[in-house]
Amino acid sequence: MSDPIPTGCRPVxxxxxxxFERGVVTQVYGPPAAGKTNLALAAAVEVAGGGDRALYIDxxxxxxxRFEQMAEGRLDRGDGDDSLEELASRLVISEAYDFHDxxxxxxxxxxxxxxxxxxxxxSATGFYRLERAGDTEGGESLRKVxxxxxxxxxxxxxxxIAVVITNQVFTDPEGDRDRALGGNTLNxxxxxxxxxxxxxxxxxxxTLEKHRSKPAGDTATFRIVGDGLAEGTDT
Numbered sequence: 001m002s003d004p005i006p007t008g009c010r011p012v013x014x015x016x017x018x019x020f021e022r023g024v025v026t027q028v029y030g031p032p033a034a035g036k037t038n039l040a041l042a043a044a045v046e047v048a049g050g051g052d053r054a055l056y057i058d059x060x061x062x063x064x065x066r067f068e069q070m071a072e073g074r075l076d077r078g079d080g081d082d083s084l085e086e087l088a089s090r091l092v093i094s095e096a097y098d099f100h101d102x103x104x105x106x107x108x109x110x111x112x113x114x115x116x117x118x119x120x121x122x123s124a125t126g127f128y129r130l131e132r133a134g135d136t137e138g139g140e141s142l143r144k145v146x147x148x149x150x151x152x153x154x155x156x157x158x159x160x161i162a163v164v165i166t167n168q169v170f171t172d173p174e175g176d177r178d179r180a181l182g183g184n185t186l187n188x189x190x191x192x193x194x195x196x197x198x199x200x201x202x203x204x205x206x207t208l209e210k211h212r213s214k215p216a217g218d219t220a221t222f223r224i225v226g227d228g229l230a231e232g233t234d235t
Contacts, residue, residue, distance in 0.1 A: 002022055002160055003018060003019070003022075004016065004017060004018040004019035004020055004021050004022060004162065005019045005020040005022070005043050005046065005047060005117060005118050005162040006018065006019035006020075006043070006046050007019060007020075007039055007042040007043050007046060007229060008042055008043075008045070008046045008074065008077070008228060008229065009042065009222050009228070009229035009230065009231070010231060011206075011220035011221060011222055011231055011232065012039065012206055012220050012222055012229065014220065015194075015206055015208055015214070015218055015219070015220035016192070016194070016208070016211070016214070017211070017213060017214050019043065019046075019162075020043055020118070020162040020164055020192075021162060021191065021192055021211075021212065022156065022160050022161055022162045023156050023157050023160055023161075023162075023191075024153070024156055024157075024162075024163070024190070024191025024192060024212065025149055025152055025153045025156060025163045025164075025165060025189060025190045025191060025192075026162070026163065026164050026165070026190065026191065026192040026193070026194065027124075027165055027166075027167050027180065027186065027187070027190035027192070027193045027194070028040060028164060028165070028166050028167070028194045028196060029166065029167035029168065029169060029180040029181075029193070029194075029195055029196070030169060030195055030196035030197055031168075031169050031178065031197065031198075032168075033198070034196040034197055034198055034204060035196045035198075035204040035222075035224055036122070036123070036166040036167075036196055037060065037062070037122055037166060038066075038070075038224050038228075038229060039164075039194075039196065039206075039229070040056075040120045040122050040164050040166055041056070041062070041066065041067060041070060041120075041122075042070060042228055042229050043118060043120070043162070043164060044056050044091055044118060044120055045067070045070045045071055045074050045087075045091070045228070046074065047090070047091075047116075047117050047118045048071070048074075048087045048088070048090040048091045049071070049074035049075065049078055049080075049082070049087055051080075051090070052090065052116070052117045053090045053091070053092065053112075053115055053116045053117065054090070054091050054092070054116055054117060054118040054119070054120065055092045055094065055109055055112050055116045055118070055119045055120070056091060056092065056093045056094070056120045056122065057094045057096060057102070057105045057106065057109070057119070057120060057121045057122065058093055058094065058095050058096065058122055059096045059101075059102055059121075059122065059123055059126045059127060060122055060123055060126060062093065062095075062122070067088075067091075068084065068088075069226060069227055069228070070227060070228045071084055071087050071088060072084060072227060073226075073227025073228040074087070074228070075087060076227070092112060092116070094108070094109075096127075098127060099127035099128070099141075099144070102121075102127055102148070103144065103148060106121065106148040106151055106152060107151065109151075109152065109155060110151075110155060113155040113158070113159045113161065114159055116161060117161055117162065118161060118162045118163070118164065119152060119155065119156075119161060119162075119163045119164075120163075120164045120165075120166075121148070121152065121163070121164070121165040121166070122164075122165075122166045123165070123166040123167060123168060124145055124148065124149065124165040124166065124167055124182075124186070125145060125167050125168050125181040125182060125186075126168065128141055128142065128144075128145050128181065128182070129168070129181070142182060142185055145182060145186065146182070146185050146186060146189060149165065149186060149189045149190070150189055152165070153189055153191075165190070167180050167181055167182065167186065168180075168181050169181065180193070180195075187210070190210070191210070191211075191212055192208075192210055192211045192212070193208075193209040193210040193211075194206050194207065194208055194209065195207045195209055199221060199232070201232075201233055201234075202223060202233075203221045203222065203223055203232040203233060204221070204222050204223065204224065204232070205219055205220070205221050205232075206219065206220045206221075206222065207219045220232075
């Protein structure tokens with residue numbers, strides 16, 4: 001098995017055992033503006049900056065400005081002579097505007113699976129919330145999302161690539177905290193789970209909730225900065 005896919009942020013990569021693991025689906029979840037997209041995009045930029053290709057399925061409206069900031073930061077840290085355009089050409093962005101688009105983009109990912117090192121689905125559950133509102137068949141919309149995740153898992157295993165999905169949260173009326181949408185159904189099909197939260201002092205905290213070789217409960221602190229991600233600051 002090949003090396004994991006790093007984010008370029010040392011504490012996060014150490015938390016993950018080097019980066020996002022290949023052969024499994026990693027779920028990154030948390031509340032709005034916690035840093036989920038930044039983590040996923042950082043990994044995609046690292047792949048492209050290293051000369052390989054990544055597929056980014058975007059359901060949230062990815063900021064091209066943010067991508068360019070992170071890409072330029074990666075170029076500044078690298079030792080090659082790539083231009084921004086050359087790096088950008090190795091990131092394939094597939095935009096989805098509704099649940100049908102998302103389903104087709106996930107299905108079509110198979111066509112690129114042999115050519116990429118990473119597939120990102122950001123987010124897996126944004127349209128699920130809309131589908132669920134009109135779901136009269138008792139969980140049919142969740143089954144559709146789970147089918148997409150299992151398809152991505154099969155690609156990860158067959159092609160030894162990393163897959164990252166981002167996920168939103170809901171308030172659990174029976175608990176004291178919010179939880180990942182999709183609950184046990186999605187958790188079952190994801191080999192690693194990382195929760196991301198805002199933390200004091202402008203930091204973010206990543207908590208490892210599930211991993212095949214790392215202890216659950218470990219945390220890492222990081223910051224979102226102009227050109228990417230950085231180590232957290234003491235508070």
